[in-house]
Protein backbone atom coordinates (compact mmCIF):
# COMPACT_ATOMS: atom_id res chain seq x y z
CA UNK A 1 0.00 0.00 0.00
CA UNK A 2 1.48 3.35 -0.95
CA UNK A 3 1.17 6.24 1.49
CA UNK A 4 -0.43 8.63 -0.98
CA UNK A 5 -3.47 10.55 0.16
CA UNK A 6 -5.62 12.74 -2.00
CA UNK A 7 -8.43 13.89 0.28
CA UNK A 8 -10.26 15.45 -2.65
CA UNK A 9 -10.63 12.16 -4.51
CA UNK A 10 -12.00 8.76 -3.63
CA UNK A 11 -14.97 6.97 -2.23
CA UNK A 12 -14.56 8.39 1.30
CA UNK A 13 -14.07 12.01 0.35
CA UNK A 14 -15.62 14.21 3.06
CA UNK A 15 -16.19 11.21 5.37
CA UNK A 16 -14.82 10.32 8.78
CA UNK A 17 -13.84 6.74 9.61
CA UNK A 18 -13.16 5.25 13.02
CA UNK A 19 -10.93 2.15 13.05
CA UNK A 20 -10.34 0.13 16.20
CA UNK A 21 -6.99 -1.62 16.53
CA UNK A 22 -5.56 0.65 13.82
CA UNK A 23 -2.12 0.73 15.40
CA UNK A 24 -0.72 -2.18 13.39
CA UNK A 25 -1.55 -5.14 11.15
CA UNK A 26 -4.85 -5.22 9.32
CA UNK A 27 -6.23 -2.16 11.11
CA UNK A 28 -3.26 -0.05 10.05
CA UNK A 29 -3.62 -1.19 6.45
CA UNK A 30 -7.35 -0.39 6.51
CA UNK A 31 -6.54 3.07 7.89
CA UNK A 32 -4.05 3.76 5.09
CA UNK A 33 -6.48 2.51 2.47
CA UNK A 34 -9.45 4.60 3.68
CA UNK A 35 -7.23 7.68 4.05
CA UNK A 36 -5.88 7.16 0.53
CA UNK A 37 -9.49 7.27 -0.64
CA UNK A 38 -10.17 10.55 1.15
CA UNK A 39 -11.36 9.66 4.68
CA UNK A 40 -10.41 11.59 7.81
CA UNK A 41 -9.44 9.04 10.44
CA UNK A 42 -9.95 8.36 14.10
CA UNK A 43 -7.83 5.47 15.39
CA UNK A 44 -8.65 3.74 18.67
CA UNK A 45 -5.94 1.43 20.02
CA UNK A 46 -4.58 0.43 23.40
CA UNK A 47 -1.19 0.76 21.78
CA UNK A 48 -1.01 4.56 21.46
CA UNK A 49 2.46 4.44 19.89
CA UNK A 50 1.18 2.25 17.05
CA UNK A 51 -1.92 4.40 16.56
CA UNK A 52 0.25 7.52 16.43
CA UNK A 53 2.54 5.87 13.87
CA UNK A 54 -0.48 5.15 11.67
CA UNK A 55 -1.63 8.77 12.00
CA UNK A 56 1.85 10.07 11.21
CA UNK A 57 1.93 8.02 7.99
CA UNK A 58 -1.50 9.38 7.01
CA UNK A 59 -0.52 12.97 7.80
CA UNK A 60 2.82 12.69 5.98
CA UNK A 61 0.84 11.66 2.93
CA UNK A 62 -1.43 14.70 3.22
CA UNK A 63 -4.35 13.20 5.14
CA UNK A 64 -6.00 13.92 8.46
CA UNK A 65 -5.96 11.46 11.38
CA UNK A 66 -6.13 11.45 15.17
CA UNK A 67 -5.00 8.69 17.55
CA UNK A 68 -6.73 7.81 20.83
CA UNK A 69 -5.53 5.44 23.51
CA UNK A 70 -8.72 3.49 24.11
CA UNK A 71 -9.37 0.03 25.50
CA UNK A 72 -12.33 -1.06 23.38
CA UNK A 73 -13.65 -3.27 26.18
CA UNK A 74 -14.20 -0.26 28.45
CA UNK A 75 -17.66 1.30 28.07
CA UNK A 76 -16.64 4.56 29.75
CA UNK A 77 -13.44 4.99 27.72
CA UNK A 78 -15.22 4.20 24.43
CA UNK A 79 -18.22 6.45 25.17
CA UNK A 80 -16.05 9.41 26.01
CA UNK A 81 -13.64 8.95 23.06
CA UNK A 82 -16.50 8.44 20.55
CA UNK A 83 -18.18 11.63 21.80
CA UNK A 84 -14.96 13.66 21.44
CA UNK A 85 -14.08 12.16 18.05
CA UNK A 86 -17.57 12.83 16.67
CA UNK A 87 -17.44 16.42 17.94
CA UNK A 88 -13.98 16.97 16.44
CA UNK A 89 -14.85 15.69 12.95
CA UNK A 90 -18.58 16.54 12.90
CA UNK A 91 -19.82 12.93 13.03
CA UNK A 92 -18.69 9.43 12.14
CA UNK A 93 -19.58 7.90 8.75
CA UNK A 94 -17.67 4.62 8.87
CA UNK A 95 -16.76 2.27 11.73
CA UNK A 96 -14.40 -0.69 11.29
CA UNK A 97 -14.51 -2.91 14.38
CA UNK A 98 -11.12 -4.56 13.89
CA UNK A 99 -9.38 -4.75 17.30
CA UNK A 100 -8.92 -8.36 18.27
CA UNK A 101 -6.75 -10.89 20.06
CA UNK A 102 -6.38 -14.63 20.03
CA UNK A 103 -4.04 -17.40 20.95
CA UNK A 104 -4.19 -21.14 20.69
CA UNK A 105 -5.30 -23.08 23.79
CA UNK A 106 -6.57 -26.69 23.92
CA UNK A 107 -10.25 -26.70 24.87
CA UNK A 108 -9.62 -28.62 28.10
CA UNK A 109 -7.09 -26.00 29.26
CA UNK A 110 -9.00 -22.76 28.62
CA UNK A 111 -9.39 -20.80 31.84
CA UNK A 112 -12.30 -18.51 32.65
CA UNK A 113 -9.85 -15.61 32.40
CA UNK A 114 -8.74 -16.65 28.87
CA UNK A 115 -12.36 -17.01 27.80
CA UNK A 116 -13.48 -13.64 29.19
CA UNK A 117 -10.47 -11.80 27.78
CA UNK A 118 -10.92 -13.15 24.23
CA UNK A 119 -14.72 -12.81 24.17
CA UNK A 120 -14.49 -9.34 25.72
CA UNK A 121 -11.86 -7.99 23.35
CA UNK A 122 -13.25 -9.51 20.15
CA UNK A 123 -17.03 -9.67 20.62
CA UNK A 124 -18.11 -7.38 23.47
CA UNK A 125 -16.02 -4.58 21.94
CA UNK A 126 -18.08 -4.81 18.72
CA UNK A 127 -21.22 -4.37 20.83
CA UNK A 128 -19.83 -1.47 22.88
CA UNK A 129 -18.14 0.47 20.07
CA UNK A 130 -20.91 -0.44 17.61
CA UNK A 131 -23.60 0.85 19.94
CA UNK A 132 -21.81 4.10 20.85
CA UNK A 133 -20.99 4.87 17.21
CA UNK A 134 -24.44 3.87 15.91
CA UNK A 135 -25.95 6.36 18.38
CA UNK A 136 -23.87 9.05 16.63
CA UNK A 137 -24.68 7.77 13.12
CA UNK A 138 -28.45 7.81 13.69
CA UNK A 139 -28.36 11.57 14.17
CA UNK A 140 -27.49 11.85 10.45
CA UNK A 141 -29.40 8.72 9.40
CA UNK A 142 -26.24 7.54 7.67
CA UNK A 143 -23.42 5.14 8.47
CA UNK A 144 -21.57 1.99 7.49
CA UNK A 145 -20.15 -0.49 9.98
CA UNK A 146 -17.79 -3.36 9.11
CA UNK A 147 -17.06 -5.94 11.80
CA UNK A 148 -13.96 -8.11 11.44
CA UNK A 149 -14.84 -11.75 12.12
CA UNK A 150 -12.76 -14.74 10.93
CA UNK A 151 -13.06 -18.01 9.03
CA UNK A 152 -13.05 -19.54 12.53
CA UNK A 153 -16.69 -18.43 12.65
CA UNK A 154 -17.46 -20.82 9.79
CA UNK A 155 -15.24 -23.88 10.20
CA UNK A 156 -14.00 -25.93 13.14
CA UNK A 157 -10.32 -25.63 14.01
CA UNK A 158 -8.46 -27.01 16.98
CA UNK A 159 -7.36 -24.98 20.02
CA UNK A 160 -9.43 -21.93 19.09
CA UNK A 161 -12.70 -22.38 21.02
CA UNK A 162 -12.85 -18.94 22.64
CA UNK A 163 -11.62 -17.19 19.50
CA UNK A 164 -14.05 -19.08 17.26
CA UNK A 165 -16.95 -18.41 19.65
CA UNK A 166 -16.10 -14.70 19.67
CA UNK A 167 -15.99 -14.56 15.87
CA UNK A 168 -19.18 -16.60 15.47
CA UNK A 169 -20.78 -14.13 17.86
CA UNK A 170 -19.62 -11.26 15.65
CA UNK A 171 -21.34 -12.82 12.63
CA UNK A 172 -24.61 -13.20 14.57
CA UNK A 173 -24.32 -9.69 16.04
CA UNK A 174 -23.68 -8.27 12.56
CA UNK A 175 -26.92 -9.75 11.22
CA UNK A 176 -29.02 -8.39 14.09
CA UNK A 177 -27.39 -4.96 13.95
CA UNK A 178 -27.98 -4.84 10.18
CA UNK A 179 -31.63 -5.83 10.62
CA UNK A 180 -32.34 -3.28 13.35
CA UNK A 181 -30.24 -0.39 12.06
CA UNK A 182 -31.17 -0.50 8.34
CA UNK A 183 -34.32 1.61 8.83
CA UNK A 184 -32.10 4.17 10.59
CA UNK A 185 -29.80 4.51 7.55
CA UNK A 186 -26.97 2.33 8.85
CA UNK A 187 -25.61 -0.74 7.02
CA UNK A 188 -23.66 -3.37 8.96
CA UNK A 189 -21.57 -6.11 7.37
CA UNK A 190 -18.71 -8.39 8.37
CA UNK A 191 -15.57 -9.77 6.78
CA UNK A 192 -14.18 -13.18 7.62
CA UNK A 193 -10.49 -13.26 6.86
CA UNK A 194 -8.52 -16.46 6.44
CA UNK A 195 -4.87 -16.47 7.54
CA UNK A 196 -3.37 -13.05 6.79
CA UNK A 197 0.33 -12.13 7.12
CA UNK A 198 0.38 -10.07 10.34
CA UNK A 199 2.04 -10.09 13.77
CA UNK A 200 -1.00 -11.92 15.18
CA UNK A 201 -0.75 -14.75 12.65
CA UNK A 202 3.06 -14.87 12.99
CA UNK A 203 2.55 -15.46 16.73
CA UNK A 204 0.14 -18.33 16.09
CA UNK A 205 1.91 -20.06 13.20
CA UNK A 206 5.03 -22.23 13.28
CA UNK A 207 6.76 -23.01 9.96
CA UNK A 208 5.03 -26.41 10.03
CA UNK A 209 1.50 -25.10 10.70
CA UNK A 210 2.05 -22.34 8.17
CA UNK A 211 2.99 -24.86 5.46
CA UNK A 212 -0.04 -26.97 6.37
CA UNK A 213 -2.32 -23.93 5.90
CA UNK A 214 -0.74 -22.98 2.60
CA UNK A 215 -1.30 -26.50 1.33
CA UNK A 216 -5.00 -26.35 2.28
CA UNK A 217 -5.64 -22.89 0.81
CA UNK A 218 -6.69 -23.28 -2.84
CA UNK A 219 -4.73 -20.12 -3.79
CA UNK A 220 -1.69 -21.65 -2.05
CA UNK A 221 -0.68 -18.72 0.15
CA UNK A 222 -1.64 -16.55 3.09
CA UNK A 223 -3.46 -13.30 2.37
CA UNK A 224 -1.88 -9.87 2.53
CA UNK A 225 -3.25 -7.13 4.83
CA UNK A 226 -3.83 -4.94 1.75
CA UNK A 227 -6.07 -7.59 0.20
CA UNK A 228 -8.27 -7.57 3.28
CA UNK A 229 -8.22 -3.77 3.47
CA UNK A 230 -9.55 -3.66 -0.09
CA UNK A 231 -12.52 -5.88 0.88
CA UNK A 232 -13.25 -3.82 4.01
CA UNK A 233 -13.01 -0.58 2.05
CA UNK A 234 -15.51 -1.96 -0.46
CA UNK A 235 -18.05 -2.87 2.25
CA UNK A 236 -17.56 0.53 3.92
CA UNK A 237 -17.96 2.44 0.65
CA UNK A 238 -20.94 3.72 -1.34
CA UNK A 239 -20.16 0.91 -3.83
CA UNK A 240 -21.77 -1.47 -1.31
CA UNK A 241 -24.86 0.70 -0.80
CA UNK A 242 -27.31 -2.25 -1.12
CA UNK A 243 -25.24 -4.81 0.79
CA UNK A 244 -26.37 -5.28 4.37
CA UNK A 245 -26.08 -8.02 6.98
CA UNK A 246 -23.72 -10.13 4.92
CA UNK A 247 -20.36 -11.76 5.60
CA UNK A 248 -17.64 -11.47 2.98
CA UNK A 249 -15.15 -14.34 3.32
CA UNK A 250 -11.63 -13.30 2.25
CA UNK A 251 -9.58 -16.47 2.46
CA UNK A 252 -8.13 -17.56 -0.90
CA UNK A 253 -10.92 -20.16 -1.14
CA UNK A 254 -10.13 -21.99 2.12
CA UNK A 255 -13.66 -22.22 3.58
CA UNK A 256 -15.29 -23.21 0.30
CA UNK A 257 -12.62 -25.80 -0.49
CA UNK A 258 -13.01 -29.53 0.06
CA UNK A 259 -10.62 -32.44 -0.11
CA UNK A 260 -8.07 -32.25 -2.91
CA UNK A 261 -7.42 -35.63 -4.48
CA UNK A 262 -3.78 -36.68 -4.11
CA UNK A 263 -1.77 -36.66 -7.32
CA UNK A 264 -1.48 -40.19 -8.61
CA UNK A 265 1.97 -40.88 -10.09
CA UNK A 266 1.95 -41.64 -13.81
Ligand SMILES: NC(=O)c1ccc[n+]([C@@H]2O[C@H](COP(=O)([O-])OP(=O)(O)OC[C@H]3O[C@@H](n4cnc5c(N)ncnc54)[C@H](O)[C@@H]3O)[C@@H](O)[C@H]2O)c1
Pocket residue numbers: 020021022023024025026027044045046047050070071072073098099100101102121148149150151192193194195196197198199200201
Ligand atom coordinates in the same frame (compact mmCIF):
# COMPACT_ATOMS: atom_id res chain seq x y z
N1 LIG B 1 -4.15 -11.96 11.02
C1 LIG B 1 -4.97 -12.93 10.67
O1 LIG B 1 -4.57 -13.94 10.10
C2 LIG B 1 -6.44 -12.79 10.98
C3 LIG B 1 -7.32 -13.77 10.48
C4 LIG B 1 -8.67 -13.67 10.76
C5 LIG B 1 -9.13 -12.59 11.50
N2 LIG B 1 -8.27 -11.65 11.97
C6 LIG B 1 -8.81 -10.55 12.76
O2 LIG B 1 -8.39 -9.31 12.22
C7 LIG B 1 -8.27 -8.36 13.26
C8 LIG B 1 -6.90 -7.71 13.23
O3 LIG B 1 -5.93 -8.73 13.32
P1 LIG B 1 -4.36 -8.43 13.14
O4 LIG B 1 -3.77 -9.68 12.63
O5 LIG B 1 -4.14 -7.17 12.42
O6 LIG B 1 -3.94 -8.28 14.69
P2 LIG B 1 -2.77 -7.45 15.37
O7 LIG B 1 -2.48 -8.10 16.69
O8 LIG B 1 -1.64 -7.23 14.42
O9 LIG B 1 -3.47 -6.02 15.64
C9 LIG B 1 -4.55 -5.91 16.55
C10 LIG B 1 -4.58 -4.47 17.08
O10 LIG B 1 -5.68 -4.42 18.02
C11 LIG B 1 -5.22 -3.71 19.18
N3 LIG B 1 -5.99 -4.13 20.36
C12 LIG B 1 -6.00 -5.36 20.93
N4 LIG B 1 -6.81 -5.35 22.01
C13 LIG B 1 -7.31 -4.08 22.12
C14 LIG B 1 -8.19 -3.44 23.04
N5 LIG B 1 -8.72 -4.08 24.09
N6 LIG B 1 -8.47 -2.12 22.83
C15 LIG B 1 -7.94 -1.45 21.80
N7 LIG B 1 -7.09 -2.00 20.90
C16 LIG B 1 -6.79 -3.30 21.07
C17 LIG B 1 -3.74 -4.08 19.31
O11 LIG B 1 -3.03 -3.14 20.11
C18 LIG B 1 -3.29 -4.08 17.85
O12 LIG B 1 -2.85 -2.80 17.43
C19 LIG B 1 -8.57 -9.11 14.57
O13 LIG B 1 -9.93 -8.92 14.91
C20 LIG B 1 -8.32 -10.55 14.18
O14 LIG B 1 -9.04 -11.47 14.99
C21 LIG B 1 -6.93 -11.73 11.73
